[in-house]
Amino acid sequence: MTSSIRDAARQFTGGALTALLSPATRLLGLGEPTHGVEAFLELRNELFRHLVEHEGYRSIAIESDCLMALTADAYVTDGIGTLDEVMSRGFSHGFGASPANHELLRWMRACNEQRPPYERLRFYGCDGPLEITGAAGPRPALTALHDYLAAHLDLAWNRETLDELLGPDERWTNPAALMDPAQSVGRTPEAGELRLIADDLRVLLTAHSPHLTAATSPDDWWRADLHARTAAALLRYHAGLADPAPTRVDALMCLRDAMMADNLDAVVTRESRRGPTLAFAHNRHLQRDKSHLRLADLPLQWWSAGAIIATRLGDQYAFAATTFGTRGPDVPPPDTLEGLLSTLPDTRAVIDPGLLATTLDRKPAPRVPADHTYFSIDPATIGQIDALVFIKEI
Known part of the structure; x- marks a missing residue:
């Protein structure tokens, strides 16, 4: 050395x-x-x-x-x-x-x-x-968001409507959907309607944020936004599971890291005045x-959460x-x-x-580990x- x-x-x-x-x-x-x-x-x-x-x-x-x-x-x-x-x-x-x-x-x-x-x-x-075996269903995140908003706003959808569109949770968590797009419910008409509802609910959360923050608390609003972000991301991920395209797995990797980047971005924003x-x-x-x-x-490639968040934070990351x-x-x-x-x-x-x-006087050779993990x-x-x-x- x-x-x-x-x-x-x-x-x-x-x-x-x-x-x-x-x-x-x-x-x-x-x-x-x-x-x-x-x-x-x-x-x-x-x-x-x-x-x-x-x-x-x-x-x-x-x-x-x-x-x-x-x-x-x-x-x-x-x-x-x-x-x-x-x-x-x-x-x-x-x-x-x-x-x-x-x-x-x-x-x-x-x-x-x-x-x-x-x-x-x-x-x-x-x-x-x-x-590893798949994604959770969107029910917990979507219903938590709905209930938060329904306590303070008049909504066009009730819990019964959401439950009917969601159906049994087992449809969403079917592990066979990971390998077989035809087993996923992510692109059914009901899933498409749920994606629109999740998007509309998050817009309402943003549009009424001054009133909602005052009526509840900044922490309660932040948790509601976490549920909104997660519901939309899960519905998007399930739609990706149902995609039969050959780029399906690459897209799922992208969706996961985009989800992680959005979560990290929200954390940095929330913590900005504390440290x-x-x-x-x-x-x-x-x-x-x-x-x-x-x-x-199958060779896969995707932009990581760190690469995504670095474009937003610059030298703050x-x-x-x-x-x-x-x-x-x-x-x-x-x-x-x-x-x-x-x-x-x-x-x-x-x-x-x-x-x-x-x-270094030469470029080191890449290590090929014995452990695939x-x-x-x-x-x-x-x-x-x-x-x-x-x-x-x-």
Whole structure:
């Protein structure tokens, strides 16, 4: 290892990472290269504690169902429910089983017990109500929006109309629709009418926002807008599931990340007077460059939530990617980026990507991992990363 490569790296601390970021940062995206590894979540928790205690951050948004996260947020902000209940009902994707996520909520709740309401830490989910096997039905989001508006406005639709159009929830959550567009109800006449209603209800929510905010509260209105955003996005996603076009899967990936970007945008807007936000999700969701994935023999590409939100926030968005060296028998070859970084002395390091790029006398070879759930850093995209976090072994 040359000394110049060592000069681009520092032992990982929250301060070492934020020293590489623009002072204008309002949203910091911390990516992980694979799910289910506690080391990355523990590092996230350590970073978030630093951001809260030293950088004025007051919120975190993770790659989890945005509606389920309301349960987790109610616990950390107001102590509603028990921690065990919240871990089972406040996370999607099985993330409630993570000890690090348990510790995150426990720590946030303990912090908030000593803080006035305005200063309390908030917890968000930035993902849609989506799982590997398919999407949730739009009923919870759409009816919550309808009920909020109906309490204050005369609406052209009642709950009975919505229930009739929605039909049984099993029609929407049929897992066969993921692989067979003909099994989806997303393009039925009823689904088309629901999309129009969801659009009209959100317009009413916006048009009457001064009255509704005064009659309820800014927080109640924000939650109603979350339900409006989610209902429209879910109906759009189900329409995508019903599309037989060969670009169907690419479109679904685009729709998911657009949903995540809109959620992050709403969080940044809500938190604008309180402080910046940390977002935690897969590198592929937070990176600035176009995401690529091969599913069986199908090459997919789409713009990530990070790429989308970066066009809106400019230098107020920062992206810190995380990668690793060795995982059991999966050892990176010495000519890869991860192989070069494995020669660093620290078990966890923060690397300045710009300085690193100037020290490399050749382009590193892309790493081909043994584990298909891990996506390595593309060496060609180093210039689009603000900070690179490296864990030598997991």
